[in-house]
Amino acid sequence: QVQLVESGGGLAQPGGSLRLSCAASGFTFSNYAMSWARQAPGKGLEWVSGIYGDGSTTYYSNSVKGRFTISRDNAKNTVYLQINSLKPEDTAQYYCVKATWPSGTRSAFSSMREYDYWGQGTQVTVSS
Numbered sequence: 001q002v003q004l005v006e007s008g009g010g011l012a013q014p015g016g017s018l019r020l021s022c023a024a025s026g027f028t029f030s031n032y033a034m035s036w037a038r039q040a041p042g043k044g045l046e047w048v049s050g051i052y053g054d055g056s057t058t059y060y061s062n063s064v065k066g067r068f069t070i071s072r073d074n075a076k077n078t079v080y081l082q083i084n085s086l087k088p089e090d091t092a093q094y095y096c097v098k099a100t101w102p103s104g105t106r107s108a109f110s111s112m113r114e115y116d117y118w119g120q121g122t123q124v125t126v127s128s
Contacts, residue, residue, distance in 0.1 A: 001026050002026040002098065003025045004024055004117055006022045007021050008020040008021050009094060009123045012124070017086065018082075020081040020096075021078055022079045022081075024077045025077060029053075030054060030074040033051060033052050033102055033109070034097065035047060035048070035099065036049050036050075036097070038090075047109065047111075048063075049070040050104075050106075050109035051071070053102035055074065058071075064090075079096060086124075086126045090126050093121040093122070094122050095119055095121045097118050098118075100115065101114065
């Protein structure tokens, strides 16, 4: 069965960095695009970043562009999210999400309509 297991969250200071990981199993990882999404306390779900199945193309939301970097290692069936210059507004539960296709437009990634599996999430808290 498909499993997505996130790790790497925690408490960090403003301006700091974290690296989130998502270990995938139960499907041919390189055949599917992946995304990261987040949900802050009391707010709705926000798409953050996406990456093609072959890793050739990445997309970011405007709120994180320039600070977040998505990457993947298809040999390790893992997708990563490097978060730099952390801000208090980055505090959220971060989810790894599997798309139903290997590649797509930025709109397809950000619409969050064609994803079929979600991880359990990892909490990121940014506070001094």
